[in-house]
Amino acid sequence: MILAGCGNGDDSDTVPGTTSKPSTPAMSMTTAAPAPGSDTAYNDADVTFLQMMYPHHAQAVEMADLVPNRSQNQQVLDLAANIKKAQDPEMTQIGALLQRFGKPAPSADASIGHGMPGMMSQDQMSSLAALSGLDFDRMWLEMMINHHTGAVDMAETEQASGTNPEAQKLADSIISAQQTEIDQMNAMLGQS
Template sequence: MFITRTRITLAAFAAGALLFAAACGDDSDSTSGMDHGTTSSTAATATSATRTDFDDADVTFLQMMYPHHAQAVDMAKMVPGHTQNPQLIALAAEVEKAQAPEMEQISALLQSFGKPAPTAGSGHEGHRMPGMMSAEQMLALEAASGAEFDRMWLEMMIEHHAGAIDMAKTELAEGVNPDAQALARAVIAAQEAEIATMRTMLGQS
């Protein structure tokens, strides 16, 4: 009788141990499944965050326009320290006011395309962007003052704006992204108007 009871007790203990191991195995599998699900969900979210409604022309336009705008902003910032011409000071402030926010827009668009954020020195190696001033031209402008500075700045900014307009027209002809194309239209409208103003100012000087 004692042996029988012992066997029953041992059998019950073994059955309990098996049930405990099975339960632990179920919890592990369940947790593992949840981890995989979370990883897959995160990957899907990251993938869906990248836009696909763009082409190479859109990327080229944005990558080139960012440093192009950066140089225009640099030129605009020179004005207060080199001239007392109130009309030129006001125009330079407008250039900076328009183009600095567009640089932020360009950066955000490129990141939404899955492209690296641009820098003021970035662009396409091997060819010069339309309207960009050389380092020598920028140094010459920095060294000028008064009426000479006014004339140089206006002539250089007209050329700079014309280059931006050319790039914007290429974007409208070859790009597909609606946001990049809206930016291109804004560049054309604003900079054509500023070119007209600058030509008038040159005629008055």
């Protein structure tokens, strides 16, 4: 199970990563009461998705920050800038949603996400940071494809199991944007 160890201790019959929603209302009663004028109802899948996606995005931003001093490829430079430009505001949105749900502020510490799909180890990040030029570009593209694929997987789990409209809209956006970038990066690797 790809989300093992990242849950919140709730032993309900809803298993993160499954494609079915709870079949009875009692199984989905982990929702907060909506505030007047806003839709803040959520379930455990929404919280897990947001809590996992925040450090996942933080690592993508960290990877993007490595590019300007190590790459001379304008396509890689532009892609890294676009990834950072997209994911910084999503991290702000994730923090705001969790706050509205009354959940703790997310952590950008990538070490907490070691079991998440697509997360790089500290050794992998150090190896990447030690490279430059074409070697850096190739490793960065390969790692970012893997990273984005993990984010798409987590967003698809949110689509299948989450209930909060804003979290689901974020998941839709992540799938659309990151799949487009995966396709772009695969094409870039094919050119090298």
